[in-house]
Amino acid sequence: xxxxxxxxxxxxxxxxxxxxxxxxxxxxxxxxxxxxxxxxxxxxxxxxxxxxxxxxxxxxxxxxxxxxxxxxxxxxxxxxxxxxxxxxxxxxxxxxxxxxxxxxxxxxxxxxxxxxx
Amino acid sequence: xxxxxxxxxxxxxxxxxxxxxxxxxxxxxxxxxxxxxxxxxxxxxxxxxxxxxxxxxxxxxxxxxxxxxxxxxxxxxxxxxxxxxxxxxxxxxxxxxxxxxxxxxxxxxxxxxx
Numbered sequence: 001x002x003x004x005x006x007x008x009x010x011x012x013x014x015x016x017x018x019x020x021x022x023x024x025x026x027x028x029x030x031x032x033x034x035x036x037x038x039x040x041x042x043x044x045x046x047x048x049x050x051x052x053x054x055x056x057x058x059x060x061x062x063x064x065x066x067x068x069x070x071x072x073x074x075x076x077x078x079x080x081x082x083x084x085x086x087x088x089x090x091x092x093x094x095x096x097x098x099x100x101x102x103x104x105x106x107x108x109x110x111x112x113x114x115x116x117x
Numbered sequence: 118x119x120x121x122x123x124x125x126x127x128x129x130x131x132x133x134x135x136x137x138x139x140x141x142x143x144x145x146x147x148x149x150x151x152x153x154x155x156x157x158x159x160x161x162x163x164x165x166x167x168x169x170x171x172x173x174x175x176x177x178x179x180x181x182x183x184x185x186x187x188x189x190x191x192x193x194x195x196x197x198x199x200x201x202x203x204x205x206x207x208x209x210x211x212x213x214x215x216x217x218x219x220x221x222x223x224x225x226x227x228x229x230x231x
Binding site: 004031033040041042043044045048055056091093095104105106107108109110111113 | 158159160161218
């Protein structure tokens with residue numbers, strides 16, 4: 001079974017520029033997550049999709065971050081304009097579905113490491 | 118107060134040692150707890166998943182949840198250099214729109230030296 005794919009793996013931009021990350025979840029997984037992991041910290045959820053609908057985007061800085069999941073499969077996360085504090089690893093994860101009363105493993109991709117200069 | 122608190126370490130132990138990693142959490146509504154392992158420049162991978170209180174064992178790994186003290190632990194027996202990684206504890210949202218949402222601790226960096 002192929003894992004979660006992300007691209008690019010690394011990106012260096014200057015502040016105020018825009019950047020986009022792409023994620024392809026595991027085939028058949030209904031739920032997709034984007035996390036931000038700042039160096040030395042645990043991942044923080046930015047947005048959660050169920051199929052192509054947003055379930056939770058309460059921690060997404062909507063003035064500069066946007067995300068979409070077209071046709072309930074691939075997803076893109078965009079930052080415009082970028083700030084220095086956006087330097088982090090952006091992780092995409094997917095799960096089969098949030099299953100009430102049971103285990104629902106989130107599988108993570110390798111992440112995109114963003115450096116904002 | 119953070120929802121999940123974890124000592125970042127770093128923790129350095131000799132090969133074969135027993136490792137104890139710990140987290141505390143602040144909201145007693147949560148019932149699902151996980152331990153993820155993250156190697157350098159990789160995404161986290163699920164190591165252990167526990168529900169409710171008690172112990173869960175998987176090979177050299179034991180996860181323990183104490184809901185009365187809001188304390189979760191991971192024990193690694195006979196630690197190996199390949200166990201060197203960052204260990205992240207996490208809790209899963211209990212319901213509603215937060216169901217499925219993981220809240221992570223800061224992560225503990227573990228090094229097992231030969």
